[in-house]
Amino acid sequence: MKKQTLWLRDEARKTERRTPLLPDGARALMDAGFNVVVEKSAKRIITDALYENAGCTMAEPGAWVDAPKDAVILGLKELPEQPETLKHSHIYFAHAYKCQSGWQHTLNRFLKGGGSLLDIEYMTDETGRRVAAFGYWAGYMGAALALLQWYDRKAGRASYIMDGLKPFESAKALDDLIQSRAQGIEKPKALVIGASGRSGTGAAGILERHGIEVTRWGRKETTELDRDAILEHDILVNCAFVADHIPPFVRAEDLKAGVNLKVISDVSCDPFSDYNPLPLYNAPTSWTEPAITLDTDAGKVDLIAIDNLPSLLPTEASIEFAGMMLPHLLALKIRGDSTVWKACDAAFQRACAKMTERKAS
Numbered sequence: 001m002k003k004q005t006l007w008l009r010d011e012a013r014k015t016e017r018r019t020p021l022l023p024d025g026a027r028a029l030m031d032a033g034f035n036v037v038v039e040k041s042a043k044r045i046i047t048d049a050l051y052e053n054a055g056c057t058m059a060e061p062g063a064w065v066d067a068p069k070d071a072v073i074l075g076l077k078e079l080p081e082q083p084e085t086l087k088h089s090h091i092y093f094a095h096a097y098k099c100q101s102g103w104q105h106t107l108n109r110f111l112k113g114g115g116s117l118l119d120i121e122y123m124t125d126e127t128g129r130r131v132a133a134f135g136y137w138a139g140y141m142g143a144a145l146a147l148l149q150w151y152d153r154k155a156g157r158a159s160y161i162m163d164g165l166k167p168f169e170s171a172k173a174l175d176d177l178i179q180s181r182a183q184g185i186e187k188p189k190a191l192v193i194g195a196s197g198r199s200g201t202g203a204a205g206i207l208e209r210h211g212i213e214v215t216r217w218g219r220k221e222t223t224e225l226d227r228d229a230i231l232e233h234d235i236l237v238n239c240a241f242v243a244d245h246i247p248p249f250v251r252a253e254d255l256k257a258g259v260n261l262k263v264i265s266d267v268s269c270d271p272f273s274d275y276n277p278l279p280l281y282n283a284p285t286s287w288t289e290p291a292i293t294l295d296t297d298a299g300k301v302d303l304i305a306i307d308n309l310p311s312l313l314p315t316e317a318s319i320e321f322a323g324m325m326l327p328h329l330l331a332l333k334i335r336g337d338s339t340v341w342k343a344c345d346a347a348f349q350r351a352c353a354k355m356t357e358r359k360a361s
Helices: 022-030 049-052 101-112 135-155 172-184 198-209 218-225 227-231 312-339 339-360
Strands: 005-008 034-039 055-057 072-074 088-090 116-119 191-194 213-217 235-238 262-267 291-296 299-304
Touching: 005 049, 022 034, 022 049, 022 312, 034 049, 049 055, 101 116, 101 299, 116 198, 116 339, 135 191, 135 198, 135 262, 135 299, 135 312, 191 198, 191 299, 198 235, 312 339
Parallel strands: 005 034, 005 072, 034 055, 072 088, 088 116, 191 213, 191 235, 235 262, 262 299
Antiparallel strands: 291 299
8 A cells, every 4th residue: 555645845934943743753654654755954943864864755845846646745834936736735824714815825726736725723623622733832932022022122222132033042041031131120011812722821921930910811801802901011912813803902093192001912913814903013023023113102012923933942842833743644644534634624625615705706
């Protein structure tokens, strides 16, 4: 019987150092009868040599375009613009199911090529809960950057983050940096929205470890929204997963003179969606320009909206995430019987149907 091929691609995004598959996981897949191909990468946090030592077949970056049609291509972030049509099954975060910018183009590439999208965001179990996410480390980093920015603004000194970001060697190195910037400065009051989820847990965790008073909000508080309560905090970290129209958390007109809010970190970072609860910006920020400064009646308000936050702690993030992914990668052999992969297939079909309906109307 022909082996199932799982093909780990090199990431197109230059700042993406994470990996959804570790060498030990690749070895487990091969032991289970998979053929594992790994594209070489100069930026991946795990070296090529470790995959090669595990027994993986190595390929050049971008070689997945010529992989056998039945190969499953594994990645994390967006695909390159070429080829125009996609013939494979791809596993990655596509951000194309909530009518985000370019969603129809993304789906059309699959439909024209006969491929399929297994979006990691829609890998869910019987209860509808996501089974694999970087959420903890996204919230962790989003809150850490907000804290660094707040301390620097409060001290009236040059912003550390605005000098450009690069990955931290470890969570401890990040902790040490925060402590050094906090010396002699009063601590802010922070609000985490979506505090019960993975991202919110990570955000609240690092804030509280650094002695910050944290208010935790969940679905109840966002349904019965009290914007004045939001504005009483110095820092807002948004970790809410929004899949429907809800009242915006903060609008431009809310940032009036006298409000405390000075730093917003939008960990959920979905500015292209119709459901964006922070309609204050229209594109993600980046490692080179991590924050935008809004000139408001409340003064300068910094907004951080980086869409690959966990890449700033690539080792910790990759270890946790790859561990979550491995059982489901092993289940690709029985994809048609797997609850998780059936959920992905169903989400893809629903998105394609929505696109067709919109074209018809």
